[in-house]
Amino acid sequence: MDYHAIMSLLAKGRTYSEITASVGCSHRDVATAKRTMTAAGITPQRLAALSATDIEDLFPDQRKAVSEQYADPQFAQVVKQMKHNRFFTLQQGWVNYLAGTSTGKKYSYSQYCERFNRFAAATDVVATLQHEPGKAMFVDWAGPTLPVVALATGQTCKAYFFVASLPYSGLVFCQAFSTMKQESWNQAHVNALSFYGGVPQLIVPDNARTATHRRRGKDSEVVVTAAYRQLAEHYQCAIVPARKNRPRDKAHVERMVQAVETRIIGYLASQTWSCLDELNDAVHERLVDLNDRLRRVNGSTRRELFEAEEAALLAPLPDDPFESVEYKQLKVGRNYHVTSDYQHYSVPYELAGKILSVRMTARTVSMFDGQVKVCEHARKTGRRGSIRPNWPTLLSIISRCRDYGPGNGSSPGLGRSIRPRSR
Template identity: 30%
Template sequence: MAPRSKVELYAAIRRDCRAGLSKRAVMRKYGVGHPTVQNALESAWPRPRKKLPPRPTRLDPYKPLVDQMLRADLDAPRKQRHTAKRVLDRLLEEHQAHDISYGMVRDYVAVRRGEIRAMAGRGPVEAFVPQSHRPGVEAEVDFGDVSVRLAGHTVVCYLFSFRLSYSGKAVHRIFASGGQEAFFEGHVHALSVLGGAPTGKVRYDNLKAAVAKVIGFARERRENERWITFREHYGLDSFYCRPGLAGAHEKGGVEGDVGYFRRNHLVPVPEVDFLAELNLLVEQWDEQEDARRIRMRPRTTGEYFAVEQPLLKPLPDKSFDTSRTFALRVDRHSRISVRTNCYSVPVRFIGRRVRAVLHANELVVYDGSAGIARHERLIAKGGERLVLDHYLEVLVRKPGALPGATALEQARAAGKFTPVHDAWWAAACKVRGDRDGTRALIDVLLLGRRIAHEHLVAGLAASLRVGALTTDAVALEARKAQEADDADTGLPEPEPRRREPTVTSLTARRLAHLPPDTRPLPSPALYDQLLGRRARGTTTASKGERMS
């Protein structure tokens, strides 16, 4: 078999020559010349190819001029230095260099600028010093942007990452905003999962959630007062990196972790209805990462964390309240405004002051100690989240406002107001007129406060099939659908048959549950006697009238 590489060819030539084969025979055998055989006998390793001299380019005559411009930039203001385009423009204007292109200048400037700065002692080559971390001492925290298909819309959310420096164990959470509530909740979740806090420093960016002001270019920071309270509650010792790109290298572990998690678990873009569903998946992915080996480490992340976890600082018994509370007045549109966004509350609270508790991913509204509304937090600014159920009492008096209501539009988009609702509404308006048909629909929607959504839709569909467009008929069929579901859950068959609901009158249903009537039927004989007595009395009275 012929040799496949030059190394194998040299080895075969040397072997045949040692076996006594002549150089001429070796040349014929392998089809090579005398210099090749001679080189193989002199060295078992082929000589490296001679490096070709650089090919001349049309830019060569102008390179000294470009170097002169770049040297002048060493003392020029940072924002008034030559770009590749400006270098090309000067060569064209001052030296009529019409035979060169922008690509030539760009490639040369990209390499030569750094070389000139290094030769002048202005720009040393960027180097990184390897670091060692003791178990349980240091950690890093960062936020990263991620895109999510949330309820059918692509939105930008924020990935929180808390990473232990020794083991590489990271805990992640996705939030609707990157504000202080998310910053605090991410810490609380991460520390509870890790079972403790680092005993040393935790590295941070200069986030507004923690840093109120960066003082010069030093490490001194003026921290947010609420962040100071939170940090002291858990005993965290903060270390703030330098501003800008240079500071990102000081916490490169968590910077790389955010990118790794985004590429490996959030591609393709996840599609969920609520962020709570996505965070359940994130918790599962974090557990899977315990089996990962980071670079050339001999053990997995989970094995390193098993060593680190007992060395963490214990957590306080009492948790920190991470939410923000606002005292707000409900406007005449039955809304409250929180952080430039509006959320609805029931109309009976219009004009009253309520307490809004803002979390990272949701908003809860209280009247005293009673919760009156709960919303998923809006991501974009200037948005509105309205619940149709909050406006039903006023829509009973103003049914004409329902077709164009924003709450109805949002209910349709969220799947709460289904095509079955629309079909039942259209049929009711056709039979009763627009006003009475809309009021009937509102009465049906009020049933949703005590009947599950899927059962109410089943009741609407059943009543629509037979044309019984009344609230009582919908309530009856919804209850029958609920009873069928309850019965199905108790059957041993994997796929029990569900009885098709039928509409019956309420009178027949009530009579079916009454006990049988055992009383004897009345006799008409006594009734005839009473009629006879009444007829004779009437005759006597009439005679008296004639006598008078």
Template identity: 30%
Template sequence: MPAGLAHISISGTLPHGNQGDLMKTSIPVQRDIVRLIDKGLSSRAIGRQLSISHNTVELLRTRLAATGLTQADLSVLDNEAFAIRLGTARNPNPSGKIVPDWDVVREELSQRDMTLSLIWEEYRQANHEHLADCLCYSQFQKRYKAWLKTQRISMRQFHKPGDQLFVDFCGRTMPITNPETGEEKPAQVFVGVLGGSSYTFAYAVPSQKIADWIACHVKAFEFFGGVPQQVVPDNLKSAVIKHTPQEIITNAAYADCAEHYDVLVNPARSRKPKDKSLAEVGVQIVQRWVLAPLRKRTFFSVEELNVEIAKRVELLNNKVSKKYKQSRTQRFIELDLPALRPLPLHPYESEAWKYKVRVAEDYHVEYEGSFYSVPYQYRMHQVDLRATRTTLEVLLNRTRIASHALLATPGRRTLEDHMPILHLRQTEQDPDSLLEWAEGIGPNVLAWVRGNLQQRRDFANGVKSARNLRRWAREEQAHDRLDGACAFALKIGVLTFNRLKSIITNRSDQRLPVEPTAWVQKHGNLRGAEYYAQQGGISC
């Protein structure tokens, strides 16, 4: 049994009669009594002058004489020392009850499954020989709570202008009615409060999902016309994935939004309501002054609700406070607005995210029915997918490891750099791979490769010519010569690699055409090709 529960008391007897009156007399009055006694006034005269009983004065005179002290000796003492020297200090336990060590009680309560009722029972057991002097349970509970209040030190929160924006969702939702079916769905109401001025923003969204959470921040920054140094959210999943004393893991999309606005995300600690006191107060005020007056209205869209919320928020911010004699708007203009950092040139564009996607054995990830490759070293890893209107990025621990153009229709996109050597060699035998490579070089290269694959009777040799061209182009790094050379080869009907290579090497495609001999004059002594053709050739 804890020792602090047994016989820890400040015993004393209840003062009687004039002694009790003396104990109740304030120290300043006792000092006046001593001063007047020193001047030689009688007890009755002092009593009349100070409007107290002459018996009280007489009792204090007796105690002063017993101490042998003078008024000069007592005047230099503080109030506590003065009362102790005269023996007039108030008994902190006038009832004479046994009082436990409250520090021990608090320590016991911190243990698992302990209750104040159980500790009271142990306190009575520890003092079973003096049960009459023990506190009853109601007094035990009352005194402990009174002592506990003296141990708590509340620090007033001071917020620098433009420093913190406290954000949270209201506990109260607003119903949105479907005009066709009459079905109601709850709209979530976001609240943002600036620390310096308590300037308040409210905005309704369909849900608390990450896309709506980010949209609320974008609207809030636009409403305030600037960006604070930090945002203080609660620990909802759209903001914080993990929050421990050792680390804070912020939602990746939320972190990207914060990075775009160059604002620090500083989540409130769990079970520490004072960290986000302004958010809680702001939520309460918005629920009372904005949402409650709209409770009987029927809204058919979130946009319609936001129009009314904006009107009510404006009235709230313009309302003059009794405490500060200024409205939130006035304080915002004077304090927060000059300290806010400017908005970026473009607002943050919300992106679609897909979290903790497992990379398959074939080093591809699936997104909306299509499959995209990642470097094969990351197969079986968990990655995040970030999709914009045109691209898909694959991120591992917020580091991009792959990027693809989004496919318009379900399909498969594999980059050669993502493939292991064995798979790459096997893929290079595929005609589709040859056509894809040729298309990336130029239209004439594509036509030449397609001609080898489709027009030549010996298909195997056609594939071989196309492979040889690709291998030679990679080795020689002569991609800029291929398209023009292939155009020339197609013009003269060349589909073999060796002859195409000769064209590229000799630059046949870049030679000027031979000018016709227009200067030769025709006459009867000149015989041309037509003459010899009619003769059927020349015999030797």
């Protein structure tokens, strides 16, 4: 409490309400200052000559008197121990505090932790994270996007940038995707692990919807999504999401995202891109500059440190890359096509009107009529409404069409509808 300001306002004849509004104190504090001024005979002239020590003597802090009865925890030494020994815990500091030779009272463990938190908040103490080689991979989406304009239609879509980084060496991976959905999220991890040539022990994501969710709306427990958990099981690694509203948990990847924004996205933003493949080729060239050419303060590049100390500690990749599988029940339209994610895939025309089981991976789309696979297509990620024709089916239909041609029927008539021959 700034009692000097309160007494100065009292000497000027201000009211209690004016003083409380100005200083942010209570009426009790003003009354205490008023009594002290009366008892000590403090005049405005004497008040101007009072030092900070004199004010403390007039208004002693009872909390300091109580704290003087306890032994000093020496929190500065505890912080020093934590910085030099990453295995040193606050409980060890409390045990050493109890074993000290001081004759004063000793704080309980809960009081010790509370006072350490106050000390850390007042001095802005941050625990130093000692990253181990090959242990973790941090992942996140970058904030900025770039437009991709299709040359054929002029339609514009956004390119989202996935960023992964190994905190020990700082080796960065980046790739552009058309969406931030689960399929893109999982495929980005597959490509990142292939880029590193191995699997770390942990993957640390942010709390994106493709990574975590709550079991219930207001539940504080956060669990990993089923599709993301399948990826972790395939690569035999653990997923440890960063805590919500704890930016320091993922401070490393935030720095790497900033590096990607300034050294990759910033360089490519002035150009026009017509497809993701072209954009990702340019991203790869910028990654080479960031990982292989840019030398840091210690004189090494990210790639050199990775190959020298971290690459050998990564677990080997499995024989087959992970593919997320999604099953759907889709009805075949009258045009003998099924539609999924705004893309159309053709099937034999005899199946029009039937419901098929569709198995979708990142690369293929397979249709099943019961247990029989009727056709398979490459997964499309193009603009909405594009059709991938089933050429064997179309040729079969044309060969079995009625002859509408003139004369002896040697050629089909132009401008007439072609219908399949009835059985």
